[in-house]
Amino acid sequence: MRFEAPTSPEDAASLLAATDNARVLAGGTDLLVRLRAGQVEPEMIVDIKRIAGIDAITSEDGGWRIGAGVSCAAMGEHDALGADYPGVVEGAELIGSTQVQGRCTMIGNLCNAGPAADSVPAMVAAGAIAHVVGPKGTREAPVFEIPVSPGKTSLAKGEFIASVYLPPRGARGGDAYLRFIPRTEMDIAAVGCAVNLSLADDGTVEKASVVLGAVGPKVIEAAEAAAALIGTTCDDTALAACAEAATAAATPIDDKRGTVEFRKDVTGVLARRAARIAYTRAKGETS
Amino acid sequence: MSRIHVTTTINGDETEYLCEPQDTLLDVLRDELDLTGSKEGCASGDCGACSVMLDGRLVCSCLVLGAEAEGRAVETIEGMASGEELHPLQQAFIDKAALQCGICTPGILVAAKDLLERNPDPTEEEVRYWLAGNLCRCTGYDKIIRAVLDTAADMRGAA
Ligand SMILES: Cc1cc2nc3c(=O)[nH]c(=O)nc-3n(C[C@H](O)[C@H](O)[C@H](O)COP(=O)(O)OP(=O)(O)OC[C@H]3O[C@@H](n4cnc5c(N)ncnc54)[C@H](O)[C@@H]3O)c2cc1C
Numbered sequence: 001m002r003f004e005a006p007t008s009p010e011d012a013a014s015l016l017a018a019t020d021n022a023r024v025l026a027g028g029t030d031l032l033v034r035l036r037a038g039q040v041e042p043e044m045i046v047d048i049k050r051i052a053g054i055d056a057i058t059s060e061d062g063g064w065r066i067g068a069g070v071s072c073a074a075m076g077e078h079d080a081l082g083a084d085y086p087g088v089v090e091g092a093e094l095i096g097s098t099q100v101q102g103r104c105t106m107i108g109n110l111c112n113a114g115p116a117a118d119s120v121p122a123m124v125a126a127g128a129i130a131h132v133v134g135p136k137g138t139r140e141a142p143v144f145e146i147p148v149s150p151g152k153t154s155l156a157k158g159e160f161i162a163s164v165y166l167p168p169r170g171a172r173g174g175d176a177y178l179r180f181i182p183r184t185e186m187d188i189a190a191v192g193c194a195v196n197l198s199l200a201d202d203g204t205v206e207k208a209s210v211v212l213g214a215v216g217p218k219v220i221e222a223a224e225a226a227a228a229l230i231g232t233t234c235d236d237t238a239l240a241a242c243a244e245a246a247t248a249a250a251t252p253i254d255d256k257r258g259t260v261e262f263r264k265d266v267t268g269v270l271a272r273r274a275a276r277i278a279y280t281r282a283k284g285e286t287s
Numbered sequence: 288m289s290r291i292h293v294t295t296t297i298n299g300d301e302t303e304y305l306c307e308p309q310d311t312l313l314d315v316l317r318d319e320l321d322l323t324g325s326k327e328g329c330a331s332g333d334c335g336a337c338s339v340m341l342d343g344r345l346v347c348s349c350l351v352l353g354a355e356a357e358g359r360a361v362e363t364i365e366g367m368a369s370g371e372e373l374h375p376l377q378q379a380f381i382d383k384a385a386l387q388c389g390i391c392t393p394g395i396l397v398a399a400k401d402l403l404e405r406n407p408d409p410t411e412e413e414v415r416y417w418l419a420g421n422l423c424r425c426t427g428y429d430k431i432i433r434a435v436l437d438t439a440a441d442m443r444g445a446a
C-alpha cells in the first residue's frame with residue numbers, strides 16, 4: 001500500500017485515476033476501521049486533507065460551501081452556518097464521540113454510503129450540491145445522487161468530492177434532523193429524519209422537503225410527506241398527514257435495532273417532530 | 288516497500304520516525320517511540336483509550352495514520368504533567384480513586400483536559416457527553432465524572 005497526500009485537487013484526481021483500488025482518506029473514521037478489519041485492501045490511500053482550502057467553510061453567493069476536509073466538530077463551532085442550517089449541523093454533530101467529531105467529515109459520511117449515515121438526510125433536504133473533481137474535470141451533482149446502495153456511490157473512477165454547497169437559506173427558512181437510536185449516544189440510527197422548510201410571507205409553508213435515513217438501502221425523499229406540509233402552518237392535521245406519508249415511504253429492514261413495523265412507526269413520529277422544529281426555526285423562534 | 292519518513296512535533300519536541308503506510312499513529316507512538324501511555328483498547332474508535340490531541344483536536348490515535356502526522360502537533364498523556372508535577376486532573380484521579388485498572392485513564396485525562404480548556408465550568412451532563420467516547424469497564428464512571436467536576440471547580444478557584 002502507498003500513502004499520498006497531494007496538495008491540489010487535480011493531483012488527487014490523477015493519483016486516484018491512475019491506481020486501481022485507490023481510496024480517498026478524509027477523517028478516516030470509517031476507512032481506518034475497515035482497513036484494520038481487513039475489509040478493504042487498497043493499493044493506495046490518498047489523503048485529501050492537504051489540498052489547499054479543503055478545510056474551509058466559506059460563504060458563497062448567499063449559501064455555504066463546506067470543504068471535504070472540514071471536521072464535523074468545526075461545523076459545530078461555526079455559528080453562522082449553524083444559524084442558517086441548524087438541521088445540517090445537528091446531523092453532522094450526532095456522528096460518534098468527541099474524538100470521532102474531531103476527525104470525521106460530512107462528505108466522508110456521504111461517500112461511505114451507509115444507509116444510516118446521520119449527516120446525509122439533512123444535506124439532501126437542504127438541496128445540497130456536491131462539487132465533484134475527476135480526471136476529466138469537475139461536475140456538480142445533487143447530494144441525493146451520490147449514494148447508490150449500501151457502500152456504493154455514483155462516483156466514477158478517479159472522482160472525489162471536494163466540497164458540498166448548501167444553497168442560500170433565504171428569509172423564513174429552517175431545518176431539523178432527528179434520529180432514533182437504542183442508546184442515548186454512540187449508536188447507529190434505527191431511523192433518521194430531516195425536514196427543511198421555507199415559509200411564505202403569511203407564515204404558511206411554501207417549500208418543504210422530508211428526507212428519511214436508515215429505512216432503505218439509501219436515503220429516501222418522502223415527497224408526499226413534504227407535500228402534506230405545503231400551504232399549511234404545520235398544524236396538527238398537517239403534521240399527522242406528514243407522519244402518515246413518511247411512515248408509508250419508509251422501506252426498512254428487520255434487524256437487531258428494530259423491526260420493520262417499529263421503524264415505520266418511528267419514522268412517522270420523527271417526521272412530525274422534525275417538521276415542528278423546522279417550522280419553529282423557520283419562523284425565527286427558538287426551539 | 289519503502290517506509291515513510293515523518294517529521295512531527297510530539298509534546299512540544301520535534302520528532303522523526305519511519306512508518307509503514309498502514310501504521311496508525313497509535314502504533315507509532317507505542318511501538319516506534321515507546322510512548323506507551325496511550326492504550327489500544329479496541330483499535331476501532333469506540334473506546335477512547337488511545338485519545339491524543341492532533342493540532343488542537345481530540346482524536347483517537349488508532350484512527351489516524353502515522354503518515355498523517357507529518358508537520359502536525361501531537362500531544363499525548365506523556366506531556367500532561369510538568370516534570371514531576373502532576374496536572375490537577377491527574378492528581379484528582381489519584382486522590383479520588385477515579386481509576387482501577389487504569390487502561391482507560393490516559394485517554395480520559397487527555398479528553399478531560401481538553402474539555403476543561405474549552406469549558407472551565409461544564410455541567411455534569413456536559414462532562415458525561417464529552418466523555419461518551421471514553422469507555423471504562425471498571426469504575427462505573429461516577430468517580431471519574433466527579434473527579435473532573437471537582438478539578439474544574441478547583442481550577443476555577445485557583446485561577
Ligand atoms: C466510534 C464511531 C462512531 C460512529 N458513529 C457514527 C454515527 O453516530 N453516525 C454516523 O453516521 N456515522 C458514525 N460513524 C461512522 C463515521 O464516523 C462517519 O461515517 C464519518 O462521517 C466518516 O467520515 P470520515 O471523514 O472519517 O470518512 P473516511 O473514513 O475518511 O472515509 C469514508 C469513506 O468515504 C470515502 N471518502 C471520504 N471522503 C471522500 C471524498 N471527499 N470523496 C470521495 N470519497 C470519499 C473514503 O474513501 C471511504 O470509503 C462512527 C464511526 C466510529 C468509529
Ligand code: FES
Pocket residue numbers: 326327328329330331332333334335336337338347348349350
Ligand atoms: S483504541 Fe482507539 S478508540 Fe479504542
Ligand code: FES
Pocket residue numbers: 385386387388389390391392422423424425426
Ligand atoms: S479503570 Fe479500568 S477501564 Fe477504566
